Amino acid sequence: MFRHSIRTLVVGLCALTAASQGATAMALAVPAGQYQATPATAPALRSQTLSDLATAMKGEAFAYASYSLFAAEADRQGHAAVGELFRGTAQTELNEHLRQAAALAGTVGSNAANLREAISGETYEHQVMYRDFAAQARADGDLDAAELFTEIAADEGRHRDAFRTALTAVTTGRGSIPAPPTADVVPVPAGPPKVKAARTRANLDTALHGEALAHARYLLFAAHARQTGNTALARLFEGTAGVELHEHFAGEAVLAGLVSTTKPNLRKAIAGEHEEATVRYPEFAERATAVGDTAAARYFRDTAADEAKHMTAFRQALDRLR
Structure with missing residues (x-):
């Protein structure tokens, strides 16, 4: 089977363990704070805003999964501080950004x-x-x-x-x-x-x-x-x-x-966070504002600001490795 043949190509263990998944599941149970919205109480969002929220969720989920793997690689290379940075950022992407977008979009029924x-x-x-x-x-x-x-x-x-x-x-x-x-x-x-x-x-x-x-x-x-x-x-x-x-x-x-390896992983993360902070989320916020989806617009602006902070932290981590 492929899963057995692939193990001959790789070493070490994936950092995404079942225990960490259980912790994530409990964290996701926490209410979504200022962005909390339910289908029963929230005004209907425009279709473009819902599409932008769906795009945001997909990006944040991918960032969580990727950064978790990058953290494991940083640990393998002996860069413990970078590993912790990737893990902490991954948790923000999943437990704050994605969860808040899901609350606004009414993802959970x-x-x-x-x-x-x-x-x-x-x-x-x-x-x-x-x-x-x-x-x-x-x-x-x-x-x-x-x-x-x-x-x-x-x-x-x-x-x-x-x-x-x-x-x-x-x-x-x-x-x-x-x-x-x-x-x-x-x-x-x-x-x-x-x-x-x-x-x-x-x-x-x-x-x-x-x-x-x-x-x-x-x-x-x-x-x-x-x-x-x-x-x-x-x-x-x-x-x-x-x-x-x-x-x-x-x-x-x-x-x-x-x-x-860790330096290219950091460069990839910097590029992704830069695009989200300066292009994607500002555009989403502008569109949501134009149609009166104010809670979504605020979420997009706040998330853009967070991603800018992530970008800065990753740049600083890369500079320390040079």
Whole structure:
């Protein structure tokens, strides 16, 4: 199987452990503060604002997952302070920025609604996205990527089936919530891309962002399930989130060459934070202000300011390594 062959290419352990995931799940259960909004009380946001919030969530989820891997690499290289900087920034991206965007967008619904959303996403990935990616990678000669995409497609089918069973239990009271899956953790060391085709690289980028977002959304759904007293459903969402991150995202990260050594990782982080601080979030804030979505505009402005601080901290860390 691909997951076993990939271990011959890598050493060390991924820093994204199940224990840290559990801590994240509890952190995500905290109310979203000044940006808290629910479908019942919040005015409807314009479609462009909702689209911008969705883009923000995807970017913040990807930053969390990437920075966590960068932290592990910094630790392996003996740069403990940089590792702590990456970890702290990752937590801000997930537990503040993404959570606040999700609150504004009304991402979390009832347990049944959350399960239907999960089923829809897993069905698409199982039946369409990963099958297409596998066929394209095979045609382009990227056989490791084709094998990984095929395995992930099968995993997503199992996730869909488990969520369908859970939905029946939640809506009818018949049956029980399935046991959560266990992630087969894939180590992610520094290394170059292991695919050759531009199309495979683009598909890996799409997949990485999708898996990071699925991880974050499922933690939000898990937090809601716990708040409503459904601990079995919370465990199912948390376990699935772990597979999306520690297995799927990590396996794709190895093939994509996502992690470099610490100095290039810092440069990549600086470039990303600069774009968010100076272009993306200011544009989102301007659009939200123009249509009267004031809470969203404030969120975008505040997040831009945070990203500018992150950029400065990463630059200072890079300067200390020179």
